[in-house]
Amino acid sequence: MDNFGTSGKRTHQGSTAGRAIELDFVRGLAIIMVMGMHFHTVSAGHPVLAWIEYPLKNFGREGVNLFFTLSGFLVGGLLLRQYSQEGRIDAGRFIVRRIFKIWPAYYALIAFHVLAGRHPTSTFLYQNLTHLQNYFGSSIAQTWSLAVEEHFYLLLPALLILLARWRAGATTILWTLGVTCVVVLAARCAAVADGNLEAAAAYTQYRIDSLLVGVMLATVYWMQPAYYRALAQRRALLVALVLGLVVWLVWLQPMPRMEESIGYTIQAIGFAALIMLALEYSGDLRRTMVYRAVAWIGIYSYGIYLWHSIALAPGALFIQKATGMELPVVVTWAAALAVQFIIAIGAGYVTTRAIEFPFLRLREALFPARRRPQEAVPPAQPNELPNERPAA
Template sequence: MILLAFVLKHENIMKKIHFKGLNELRALAALAVVFYHIELYKKRAGTISLFNTFLKKSIESLGHNGVNLFFVLSGFLITYLLIEEKEKFGKIDIKKFYIRRLLRIWPLYYFIFLVAIFILPFAVKNLGLFNDGGFYAKYILMVDVNFETLFLLFLLFLPNLALAKQLTLPGASQAWSVGTEEQYYLFWPIVIDKIKKDFWVVFFIAFIIAKSALNMIAENNFSPETSSFIYTLKVELMAIGAIGAYYTYYHNEKIIPWTTNKWLFILNTILILICLKYQVHHLIFGVLFLYLILYSINDSPLSLRNKYLDEVGKISYGVYMYHPIIMFITYSLINNFIEKNNLIIYNILVYFFTIAGSFVISKLSYNYFESYFLKLKSKGYTVVESGS
C-alpha cells in the first residue's frame, strides 16, 4: 500500500504536514540555478564556458526552469496549507499569514540586499576584491550608476521591476523571483478565504488563462519594460501548483493511480529533458513540474529520496540567495592564483568553492540567523504546522 507523506489527515491540530520529496526537488532546482549562473558569469568574464557550445540553450533553459520549479512547488505547498487552515477553522487568518511570510522571507532578502548594495561595492573599492579591475569589478560597481533607483525598488520589495528596467544589482538580482512570490501572496490567501472551494479550480484555471493572455497582449502592445515586468510575474505557475494542491487535498484517491504510475513518471521525466533542449513555453514546464511534485510526495518506487539532497533542500532559500555573492568571492580569489587557460583546475575550483561555500554559508545562516525569525514565526503566528 502506498504511503502518502500527508497521511493521518489532520486529526491533530499541531501535527506537522510533511510532504516527502519536496526538499529533494528544491535542492535540484537550486543546483540548476547555481550551475546556470556559474556558466553565465564565466562567459561574461571572457572565460571559456559551456555557453560557448551547443549546450547554451539547454543551460539557459535549465537555469530558468529551476526557478519555475520553485514557483510551482511554492504554489502547491502554500495553497495546500491555506486549504488546510480554511478547512480547520473556516477562514484564513490573513494577518498571521503575512507575518509568517515576512518572518521567513524578509530577513534574508534584506540582508542580501544590504550586502549587495553596500558591502560588495565597498569591497571592490577598498578591499581589493577583483583588484584586476576586470569584468566583475566593473559589474559590481554598476550599482553606483542607478543607486537611488535600485535602493528604492529593492527596499519596496520590487526586485522584479528592477530586472524589467534592466537595472542590475550584482549579488541580489536573483531576488526578482522572491519579489514575484511575495507579490503573489499579497492576494492569494484572500482568494482562498473569500471564494467558495467549489469554485477554486475554475478560478485557478481562469486566472492562468487571463495571465497568459495578458503576457501576449503586453508583448505586442506595451513598452518592453512593462512587458518584461508582467512576464516576470509568473504567478500562473503558482496557480498551476494550486490546482495540484486542491486535488491532492480533496480528491487524492482519484488521482493516486496516476500520480504513482512509474511509467507516467518516466514519460514525464523524458518530456522535461526534451523540453529543456527545445525551450518550450513555461506553462508546459509548469504542468510537467506539477506531475513531478505529485509523484515525488508519494513513496513510489522511483520517488527521489536522498538524505544529502534533503539537507540541501532545507537550506535551498539560502543557497539560492547567497550563491552569487559566494561566486564573486570565489572568482576573485581563484583569479589571483590560477590561470584561466588552465581549464580543468580552474573549473574544478570554481565549482567546488562556489557550491561548497554556498552550502556552508547557507547552513550557518539557517542555524544562526534565519532560525531566530523562524522561532518567532512558530511562537505566535503558525496556524498549521508544516515540516515541508
C-alpha cells in the same frame, strides 16, 4: 521555499521536524539549477564536461520556475488545508507567518549590500524595500523572483477569502485558478508579441500562473484526495509529462519567444508532475547519498538563493589566477565550480542557521501553526510510503 512537508519516516533524521525529504530534494534540484546558470566557468573543450555543464547553463532559469510551482503547492496548501478543515481563511495569521519566514533573511541581505557598498543604493534600495524590484530592476538581480512570490502571498489569500465567502468547493476553486492561468498566459503571449520579453519574464501579472498551477495541485491534494490518489497512481502519465518537459527544454526552450510565452505554462505542468513523482515514487532513492545530499542543500535553498551571488567575484578571481598559473583547463573548470558552490552553500547554511531558523522558532512561539486532526491521503504505493500529508 517553505519549511514543511510530511512527517515520520519521510523526514530527515536530525533535521527540523515536519520536513519532507522529497520536497527538500526538489528544492535542492531547483537551487542547483539556479547556481549552475549564474556561476562562472571556463570552456574546457571536453565532451563529458560539456555534457555535465549543458543542463546547468541552459536550464538554470527553469530552476526559478520550479521554485514557483513548488511554492504554489506548499504555500497554497497552507491556506487550502485550513479551508478544507475549517471552512475559512485566516489571511492575517498567514501573512504574519510569511513575514517571519521571508523578511528577516531578505532584509539582512539588503542591509549587507547597503553596508558593503558593492552597488550604489539607487540601483537596489527603494526597489527592494518596496518589493517592486521585478518591475523597476535591481542590482541584486536574483531577488526579482522574490517580489513575484511576495505579491502572490497577498493575492492568493484575497482570492481564497472571496471564494470562501461563496462557499466554493474544490471544483469552483480549480475552475477559477484554471481560468486565471489562461488569462495570464494570454496576457503574457500578448506581451511577447509586442516585444516585451523582459516584462513577460519578470512581471507578476505574467508569471503568477506558475505559482497557481502549484495551488491547483494543492487544491486536488487537500480537497479532492481521491482524485489526487487516482492521478498519483498514473505513474506513466507523470513520467510522460516530465519527459515532455525535458524534450521542450532541449529542443524548443532556446527560442526566446516560445520560452517566454507558452514555455512557462509547459514547465509549470511538467514541474507539477515532477513534484508528484518525487512525493510518491522516490522509494529507495531517498536512502541514497546523492538524494540525501541534494535534499540537504534544499533545506538551505532560500539562504543559498539569497546569497549565492557573493560567490561570483571569488569565482571570477579564481579563474583569472588559475589561468595565469596555466593550470590545466579541466582542473580550472572543476575547481572554479567547486569554489563557487562551496561559498554559496556555505553562505546559505550560515545565514539560514543564524537568521532564518531563529526567526522560525520565534514564529512558532508567537504564532504557532494551528493543527487539527486530519485524514491522510493514501499514497500511490501503499507498501512503500507512509500515510501522511504535507503539514505546516
